[in-house]
Amino acid sequence: MAEKSIVFFDIDGTLLTEEKKLPASTREAIFTLKEQGHEVAIATGRAPFMFEDIRNELEINTFVSYNGQFVVLNGEVIYTNPLNISSLEKLTEEALQKKHPIVFMDHEDMKANVPEHSYIRESIDTLKIEQFPTHDPDYYKDRDLYQTLLFCPEGEERYYESKYQDFDFIRWHPVSVDLLPKGGSKAKGIEKIVEKLGIPKEKQYAFGDGLNDIEMLRSISNSVAMGNGKEEVKVAAKYVTKSVEDDGILHGLRMLELL
Template structure:
């Protein structure tokens, strides 16, 4: 196992291009990695039900979802880090007062606290998924939630950051912010997997492009930023590959010597 590695891939802007399509070169590269005995995993901010088709297409059963809050190893739940519900209730009350809708998310579904809102449609539509949040303002009761979406224009999340210290707020869309448990990250989720599998740092790799990938790319020794990544992400990565639109996964794996 000494020459085998574990490679974590973000989804949006990394595996999937702007049109939410998986480039053929990336698909072939993933299967070549597996053929060579490496462990291939996903590390995403998405909910598990948002990338079931991709997991099936790539035959991947190990993943870090919800930015590290729900981790699965070989098809079995390894680690969870749910939101603090009392604080979430208070945040939801403040959001209602500010006319900012929220969407509650567990490992199976997502529910909005309002029947409909343009911000929800505008941001969720960009994911190009078949499921859309339905209305259930009390979905947070009696269940573990791993992420909540707060919908507000850029900059308006600052008021929540100042008041709700049990959460981290990571913007992923001009009108939407991920609400995560304080200190939760893809890096923390990855830590659970590599600890279980026993891979040394030298044999750990990660590919990403967004702000929610920064801690992952800072923590994983062999980190690769996509060519389409934001500058802050490129600055923290060990390597920078080509854009996802330009066979970035394939070239990145060549760059680090895995292909």
């Protein structure tokens, strides 16, 4: 097992282009990695139901979803880290007063606490997924939630950050913020997988481009930022590859001498 490497890939801006396309070179590179006996996994902020098609296409059964809050190894759930519901209820009440909608998310579905809102449509549409949140303001009750989306203009999340200490807030869109359990991250989720597999640090690799990838890239010994990534992401990584549209995954894997 020690000879085997594991490579974690973010999805948006890493596996997929801005148009949500999977480059042919990326697909070929991932299957070559697997043929060589390496473990290939996904590490994303998306919900499991938001990337089932990618998992099926790439035949990947190990993933870190919800930025580390719902972790699956070879098709089996091995770790979950749900949100504090009492704190979420208070935040939701206050957000409603400020006309900031919320989308509640568990491992199977997502529900909005308002019937409709332009911010929800604007941000979710960029993911180019089939699912869209329907209305259920009580969806947070009697179930575990692993992430919530707070919809507000840039900067307005700072009020919630100062008041709600049970959560971390990570912006992923100009009008939307991921709301996570405090201290939760892709890095924490990855730890659960590599511990189970017994793969040492020097055999761990990760590719990412966004703000929610920073802790992952800092914690993984062989980390790679995409050329299209934000500057603070590139600073966090050990290496920088080309952009996703310019065969960045293939280039990065060759740079790491995994291919």
